Amino acid sequence: MTRLTVLIGVLVVGFITLTSTLFTVQETQQVLITQFGQPIRVITKPGLQAKIPFIQNVIAFDRRLLDYDSPGEEVILGDQRRLVVDSFTRYRVVDPLLFFQTAGAAESGIRGRLGSIVSSALRRVLGNETLLAVLSAERTRVMADILREVNGEARRFGIEVTDVRIRRADLPEENTQAVLTRMQSERERVAREARAEGAEVAARVRAGADRERTVILAEAQAQSDVLRGQGEEGAIKLFADAFQRDPQFYQFYRTMQAYREAFGEGESRFVLSPDSEFFRYFRDSTPVPLTPNPVLPNPAQAPAAAPNPAVTPG
Template structure:
């Protein structure tokens, strides 16, 4: 019975010792072995590994990309504009030993330092850039410069910064209204200039049209006067020719025209003549119609 108890105790001790000596490294992890708080070695190969039981400890670090979201902060740009900037950073632990020595065993230890590094780089880089660079295609260049600076400072903590991005860049509320008012004033100025240019163009077109109209009317009037003169000349020639051929008939024809104009329907002419006036000669000489 005593032998069985001793054997059981020995087996239990062996199991406990083996459990303390053996450990597994996952493919997403890298491990730092410490002995009495002092780092001994780094293991990056996944699989089953051995350490000194009860003396050495295993500290695992994630080897994948980790995310860090910095709180929003106000940044003054080169043109003295103010922006509220929210950023996020993606990093990985590349040197577990240096990370342990500078930031501690937990990943949370690096976040406070990383927040300070990112904030300093954002203020330094954005402080030398105008608002247009942050809102245009130059934003990629600005972000690359921020990432480069953050990465240089983060290396002393055993981490590598893969990317730094500005997630949101907003104007402060008091500046937003001022900028909107300025934009509205600028749009109104452009609209006034466009209306003034349109009115000027309309006046120029209207003046040109009036000038062309005056010229056309003058040319038409001149042509009409010429045609009228030519017509009157031709009529005078025809009358003169008719008069030369038969003066008596011509005089009779003109007198009949005068009778029609004076005595015709609708005529309101008033003549004051004596009965023996030459105007009534053809009426006096007309034969009497027998009844």
Template sequence: MMRSGVILGIVLLVAVAAASSALFTVRQTDQVLITQFGQPIRIITEPGLHAKIPFIQTVISFDRRLLDYSTPGEEVILSDQRRLIVDSFTRFHITDPLQYFQAVGAQEDAIRARLNSVVTSALRRVLGNETLLAVLSADRGHIMGLIRDQVNKEMSGFGVAIEDVRIRRADLPEGNTQAILNRMKSERQRAASQARAEGAEASAKIRADAERDRTVLLADARATADKLRGQGEAAAIATSAAAFGRDPKFFTIWRTLQAYRDGLAGAQSRMIVSTDDDFFKMLREAPATPTP
């Protein structure tokens, strides 16, 4: 009786162990590959509680989330023969657990060594056709798209999809930094000198045009002033002639009085003339009153 109880207890323990080994949980962030004696038999992508044959089948979980991998700094020669130390990172996710298992095995880290060589090769190929200015400009997004497409094509047989490849840091080698900075400084100085020369030339042209316009305007103004002055003097002469013609005697008296005013107005004015001179005739005798 006691012996049968022990046997029953052993059977119960084996049953519990078998049941616990037969049931497993798939998380929402995982995808599972079931193998039997090392051979893959099925893939489970739905989360929840699932069953397998205990002690015979093995559960291998793969993360279905976006994974990151950073490559160490690599020296790349650009098309303009400049060198860059490039650090990059790659984002990928496992799309086919069976293909991934057949290519690199059950460990997720196994893919990283392959990614390192593929990403490095793609960086060298694509950046080798680009200049430093292109890598540092807004064209970098297009360049990284080309690198991503090449990496995705080469990694298509590993059950992974490459979502993005980005340059995290691009530095000049220590030995070339100062030389390149000096060259860039010389180029900027040359461009500044050229800009100053072009500015001075434009300034001189503007000043010359302004001086020419000024000369033309002044000449036109002088010509117009001389013309108006001549017209005024002609009008004054015509007016005087008309007035003289209307009353020559009055005009003579008026001009004589003006000469007296201009010649004798000053306190220090002195004139040495004969008293019989016609200039003082009106001072000696009043002019005759004209007959109406």
């Protein structure tokens, strides 16, 4: 029983010693071996490795890309604009020994220093750039300058920064309203200019239409006057020919027209002497001899309203 106990104890001690001696390095890891707190060697190849048990310790570092999100901070640009920048950084540990000597065994020890490096680089580079450069296609060049400065500082800690990006770039809250007001004023100015140009074009079109209307009316009035003059000329000539053929009948006809216009409404009043020539045909009912086959004017060609004839002595 005593031998069995001793054998079991030897096996247990052997197992513990073996597990403390052998260790595995993963493909995503790189290992630093320390002895009494002092670094001894660095192992970067994956596989089964060995160390002195109980004396040497294994510190593993991730060899993959790591992310660090910087909190948003206010930066003053080269044109004195203020901008709240929210960035992130991607890095990897390339020198475990230097990383252990400068930042410690934990990867969290580098985050505070990396945040200071990124913040300083952002302020230096963006302090020489304008807002338009940060928000335009030149942003790629700006980020390359920031990456170069951050990487130059980060190599002192055994890490390599592969990328620095600005996730968001916003104006401070106190400046946002001013910018929005300025944008609104600019849009209103553009709208006023557009309305003014539209009103100018409308006035020009309206003036052209009024001018064409005036020209068309004037030409129509001129043509109407010409036609009216030609018609009146024909009517006067026709009446003159008829008057020359039978003057007595023409005088009678014109007198009858004057009676119709004077007494047509039935409410006309005249203050005349009984022997007035206007009532000549009322006093003298002697028939007037007519010229055989007189040529009378065509009523369709006569004017609608002929002037009243003058009173002719009988």
